[in-house]
Amino acid sequence: MLEVFIQQTQAMRRHVEMLHALFKSATEGIIVIDSWGEIQLVNPKAQELFGYEEGELLGKKIETLIPQKYARRHVDHRMNYAQQPKARNMGGHFDLQAKRKDESEFPVEVSLSPFSTSDGDYVVSFIIDISLRKSQETALLEANRQIQNLNTDLEERVQQRTRELARALEELELSKQEVMRALEKERQLNDMKTKFVTIASHEFRTPLATILSSASLIGRYSLSEEEDKRQKHVQRIKSTVNNLTEILNDFLSLGKLEEGQIRNVPVVFNLPEFCRELIDELRSVCKENQHVQYSHEGEAEVCIDRHLLKNVFINLISNAAKYSGEGKDIYLKTHKNATKLTVEIQDRGIGISEQDLPYVFDRFFRAQNSGTIQGTGLGLNIVYKYIQLMQGDIRMESKLNEGTKVYLELPT
Incomplete structure (x- = not known):
């Protein structure tokens, strides 16, 4: 029995010597701490990494090697780790920094391995300078x-x-x-x-x-x-x-x-007065027993180029009179709201065919049923350009032998 005990003791001594040699000659820094976070063992490589002499770190808290700005947080991490210790690598999602004795910092990789002895629980840290x-x-x-x-x-x-x-x-x-x-x-x-x-x-x-x-x-x-x-x-x-x-x-x-x-120069004026004066001027172009019937709705004052509007009205009302028979009245309606002026001019004349209607605003165009009625084919083209100058819109509806209706919309 004594011989067996001696052999076991010698084997254990060899194992301890081998572990001690491994601990001393390891190329990684090795630090062992207890469950209170105090340093119990430090190998030479760790002393070299952190700039300490042999024995200086023993008994110190592991936070001695942590930069001050991270030390308080590290205490919380250490205590949480002590609740469920397991082998793990640290710094998977962020860079780890360690602190030397001279307060300088350097990046490290750290892996932890917990173990227990009859004296208590410990954690061994393997530290690499990266x-x-x-x-x-x-x-x-x-x-x-x-x-x-x-x-x-x-x-x-x-x-x-x-x-x-x-x-x-x-x-x-x-x-x-x-x-x-x-x-x-x-x-x-x-x-x-x-x-x-x-x-x-x-x-x-x-x-x-x-x-x-x-x-x-x-x-x-x-x-x-x-x-x-x-x-x-x-x-x-x-x-x-x-x-x-x-x-x-x-x-x-x-x-x-x-x-x-020709430029668009808007001015403020009374629209109903303007229309009535214009109708008086156009009496000479009307045929026998032919009258212009006028009505207005909304505000009286408008801000539009007076000269351009007058030319547009003269052309459209003259056309209505020219292409309507004696005794057939022409209807002029105006409506003013906050944003625009709407004008409607209607006659009961010879009208325009469906085939000719898309071309009435083209230059020199004359409808097929205009016959011997004098005209240059320029009037409506000029009206269209005047309306464009005033940033307005014009459209026309017509049927043969029933008359024509012209709609104007002008911003005010």
Whole structure:
């Protein structure tokens, strides 16, 4: 029995010596603490890592090796760990910092292993200084950042060159469009000149012949009892001159619109008074027993370009009178609210066919049923452009032989 005891004692001594040698020569720092957090064992590598002499750390709290800003929190973590101790690695979700004797800090990796003896519960900590790895990671991150910056710079340069190319192409396209617009405008001007010559030769010839004929006949009626005949021809001359003036005004207005000489200049005025004065002026264009019936709703004052609105009303009411028979009234209705003016002009004239209605605002367009009624085909086109200048809207409803209704909406 004594021999067996001696052999066991020698084996245990060898194991202790081997553990002691391993503890002393380990390349990792090893620190053993008790359940109160006091340091019981420190191997040479740990002393070297933390800058302490042999024996200096024994009996001190493990928080001695923790930076001050984390020490209080570490006490809570240690106490929680003591409730359910188990082998684990620390710092999985964040970097761990340790504190040397000279108060300097360095990054570490720590793994914990709990064990128990007859003296009580203990925890052994294995500590590795990862400063070199961190510096390499930092260098790698910096290299990646520089590469990323280079890539970003390269991408920005590529994007800049792409934008410059896109601008150049856009400018080229704009130049092309400007040339095309200039050519189209020149074509339109040539078309307008051609149509003007055609219309002028047709529209002017008949009125001038009428004026010449009436002027010649007036000279023959020298007797006082022939005064009625003279006045008849005088009225014919006046009416014909008015038609010629209307044609010339259309061409002049169109020219000013094309050159951008007409501007929208809103002013405040009383709309019902304006409409009644205008209706008095237009009595001369109305046929026998033909009247303009006017009604207004809402506020009286509006803020609109008075000159443009007058031209629009004159054109639309004149058209209504021109294309309506004798004794058929024209209806003008206006309604003003806080944001807009609504206008409705209605006649009971010859109307416009469904096929012609989409083109009524086109330049030089005349409906197929206009017959011998004089006109240039410019009036409604000019009205449309005036409404656009005033930032309004115009639309038309019509049926053959039932009449036409024009709706205007203008901001006030």
